[in-house]
Amino acid sequence: MRLIVAITGATGAIYGVRLLQVLREAPEVETHLLVSDAGVLNLHQELDMGRKEVEALADVVHNVRDVGAAIASGSFQSEGMIVAPCSMKTLAAIAHGLSDNLITRAADVVLKERRRLVLMVRETPFNLAHLRNMTAVTEMGGIVFPPLPAFYHRPQNIAEMVDHTLGRVLDLYGLAHHLAPRWRGMGE
Numbered sequence: 001m002r003l004i005v006a007i008t009g010a011t012g013a014i015y016g017v018r019l020l021q022v023l024r025e026a027p028e029v030e031t032h033l034l035v036s037d038a039g040v041l042n043l044h045q046e047l048d049m050g051r052k053e054v055e056a057l058a059d060v061v062h063n064v065r066d067v068g069a070a071i072a073s074g075s076f077q078s079e080g081m082i083v084a085p086c087s088m089k090t091l092a093a094i095a096h097g098l099s100d101n102l103i104t105r106a107a108d109v110v111l112k113e114r115r116r117l118v119l120m121v122r123e124t125p126f127n128l129a130h131l132r133n134m135t136a137v138t139e140m141g142g143i144v145f146p147p148l149p150a151f152y153h154r155p156q157n158i159a160e161m162v163d164h165t166l167g168r169v170l171d172l173y174g175l176a177h178h179l180a181p182r183w184r185g186m187g188e
């Protein structure tokens with residue numbers, strides 16, 4: 001299966017990087033990666049990672065400006081796309097069908113082909129534009145998935161919080177994982 005992964009300039013670059021690391025261990029998944037310019041800034045700021053280091057985690061890398069790439073067409077078959085993390089700018093462009101770069105074009109294609117689009121949107125607090133854009137994407141069939149940590153599994157560190165959230169994302173694609181224990185009810 002093919003999965004498109006995009007890293008944009010919202011804080012939380014770790015979600016995109018960890019997602020790629022996990023998918024690398026899934027031989028059945030071919031990852032197609034896009035990193036925006038602002039995404040690169042945050043990789044440096046938050047993880048001391050450069051573009052090349054992150055791109056090495058993917059099977060195929062696309063340039064965000066290359067709107068002629070295979071993933072810009074509905075004829076490219078995939079299970080869908082995960083934007084991790086997703087900035088409010090990229091959310092807005094997707095919500096309005098702008099297709100102004102390869103990230104927003106690929107997302108547009110995933111929506112028009114009725115494939116699965118997960119946007120790990122990150123901002124706080126939200127203004128009305130953010131909320132309306134999330135509604136619009138939801139109405140189009142996309143999944144708005146803010147990476148909000150849970151605490152009921154008593155995470156011991158950031159890595160456990162991140163993995164718990166990413167496990168829920170992988171569940172949406174039916175991908176097997178052992179990122180976090182599943183809730184078995186109170187007191188179990």
Ligand SMILES: Cc1cc2nc3c(=O)[nH]c(=O)nc-3n(C[C@H](O)[C@H](O)[C@H](O)COP(=O)(O)O)c2cc1C
Nearest residue numbers: 008009010011036038039045087088089090122123
């Ligand atoms: C350190 C840093 C943190 C940022 N965090 C956020 C954020 O959490 N959410 C957001 O929507 N934008 C955030 N931004 C702003 C976006 O990077 C900016 O809007 C950019 O134009 C997004 O472009 P892109 O969607 O093409 O990556 C942040 C920028 C920087 C430099």
